[in-house]
Amino acid sequence: MSDLEWFFREEKRILDMPEEPDEDYLARVYGYRPSEDATVAHERGTSEAPIKDADRPRELNVDMSESLNEVQKVTVPPEDLHINQGMTTKRKSSTERTVDPSVRHSKKRRLSPEHKKGSASVTLAHATGSASDNPDSHELHQTSVGPPTDAAGPQSPVARPPIQQPVVKETTITSPAPDKGKAREHEANHVDPPLHPYSKSTGRIIATNNDKQPDVPSPQQASDDATRTTHARYSSHAKRTVKSKVIEVSTANPGPAAAPSSSSVTTPAAPGPSSSKVSGARAKKAEEPKPKTDALKKEKSGKKKRELITPREYAQRLQDNLSEVAATRKSRASPYLRGKRIYYHGGDMQYASEETRKRMDYIIRYGGTVVPTYDPEVITHIVTTEKPSAPAFLRATGLRSLRDIPNHIPTVTWSWVIRAPRRVIPETPVEKGGESTDVADNNKGDKTEQIEDSSSEPTADYHLIVHAAFKDRLDAGMPPPPSNKGRSKPQQSATSAASGPSRPTPQEPKSGRDGSDTSIISEFTVDRVESKQSAILDFDDSSFLGKLAAGPNGAGVPGRATVTDNPKSSLNNKSDSTPEVDSLAPFYNQARAEREAEDLRSGLSSEEESAKEIGNGGKRAATHAVSKKRVRRFVHVFCRAILTLIQGFLCDSKAEEHTACANQDVVNKLQELRELHKAKLSKEDTWKVYTYDKAIRALRSYPTRIRCYEEALAIPGIGDKTAQKITEILQTGDLRRIGYEKTEDIEAINMFQGIYGVGRQTAYKWYANGCRTLDDVRARKGGIKLSTCQEIGLEYYADFLTVPYESRGAALLYYTGDDIFNRSLRLKANKMGYSLNQRGLYQGIVRNPSNKLEKLNEGTIIASETEEEILRILGVPWQEPHERIRG
DNA sequence: GCCG
DNA sequence: CAGTACG
């Protein structure tokens, strides 16, 4: 653990080290000072606050909100994982209830007429603030409450600020609510604002919008009012939330408002956060009247021309403009790609697609170098699209075979780039006295003393394997086989790998335990080959990994006998007749086997399969049954450790919600299963739900298709049982369990749980009392009782959940106004020749005079998305929800 | 159900 | 205070 601690602390230290102050950066680049904005200033404060937490390794969160959709937050100690996972536990259900909170609030307001404007906002603030542990909650609240948001703008822009000041503070997410637990700290960190102009003007949505949903610009969002800004921010979130969660349809059709403008501005190939998905947001930005926004826009459009340019040319250009780009990069992003000279292969040699350009920009932005041509002498990495075609690649590079890719050059897919932990590689590792860390520079040294002073422990990097571009070259970039110099010193590696919890500095001779505690990592340790380029994660300190790998489990492995007593059997001993065999062959074979596994076998058989592969890979492995097991064990432990680090908190990444992932079908099934358990009362089921949540979440963010039981098992949060289920789904496409457990009672109960304020207990009770439908509940069938909260929840239940995003305005109007207000409003609409219902304001509806129910003409919808719009058309002054009470 |  | 639910 302390190794972990060290790791995180060290990482944090490094991350905290560089970079100019944000203000300076902003001032320099954008002529903008955060202090101008209270909100930002506040955010800034918090962003610095965590320093005092240095002792407590936390999420190392690099600000890369500009491309959050691609960002990976590094890490957390695995044992803390659950903290946040819990946070997301109810994500889905909360989604379903998107609206509900509002209900409560609006009700509150309604119930307490004394809540005037000001207090209404305060209520809001309180609500959002209290929920600050869940970013989404903001969205939700805001979504629901909508009106206040808007109201703050046009109606009483002046009167607000004083009251809202605290609101801003409270709700601006950024602040790690002082009274929150450590989990909140994560959140706080996580949300820590990108000190970016965008965030000020249009809200973080710009940066984080990872959906292709265009943000529909609305008047209030363009406000300058700082207070309003906050709202707008939420508003943005809200829109996104609603749009993506409540109704997906709208995602499909580009928002009417955003479409036109975005088309003209769309995604310049600038070294900015140019994610194509941001285009919508950018469109909005384009409408921002703000000067600084304009400046920004200008800067971006500088390179936006979309020419037909080859990747090579584009890369070249990036090279040429490097300094310029670097400026942009400076404090915006952690230069975690520093020193990496990447040859990017996008598949098409003739035309640098938007994607290609974007990626190249990205590489530059994060400190890497894009090398226009394939030159093994120069490049340190090869990055390809997710599914590169080998022939195309060969053509592009002029190679004859993938085998010709030099061993030391990792050949990985783009996912590797974006998933690699954001770690700043220290320019000058303190401990190493200025030794260059340029990944490429450290070739396998010939100096024997490296064994002592270098801690780089070549380990199979699962990360590399996972993201390897070609299955035939999984080993590209992996530690090369030991030179046959025979400086193999198993014990040494073993020792260092197993070094104790006390944080040893890299050059410190590892004062590990005695040989009895030999770590299994030693089995795979190929001496210290100085090929850091293999250490993608830059885990220079091997003890860290060693510890991870060895762990409590590894300790039990009788490693010593093998390593020490029978040196020849050591994997890194190349004395057998296969000098070519990479000691890491087992890894490759394992991984390759997984990749190639066409027909998925059951857990057992696939296990055998892999084992066989391993045996084939290293001859000696076949002769050592123990080794075989160890390999498996190690792979498992190691992979998991890596994945844990890579994935970080489950709550770190934005909800990928409906974004189909590589294992979507599996996810769907598991979700079904989870729902089943959700309806049950037992503690056991409760925890299963919890677990499935975690598993599902983990699965979602898993980049590649699961190939076999082991691979699933390696994912943190997925254990034996779930892995089995996954396997079943993979094989049969179904989960039998779901079939016979899915019964009507469960469905009814789950439906009840959809009501705000109703959980499993209540739902079950209702069902037990004979309720089967919502109407039953409404009728209080079985004499059931509802709490006030539940009453309201019920009142607003079903309809709202099905309100399409486009109708939200009308729906909000409908739900927030009381009976009289609504009638009045609708009557007025009628008198004006319109027709208003919960879906929208219609024009031109012609009804049969004799039968008013019969519509002769459907009419056209003229407003529905926002309340303001509707009210404006109807000539009704804006009013807060709590003011819409006439009865 | 997963994890330590 | 404990149960229940929320985000």
Add this chain to the structure above:
DNA sequence: CGGCCGCTACTG
């Protein structure tokens, strides 16, 4: 084997 989010927030 026991813990699994919250110095929750609200309700009764």
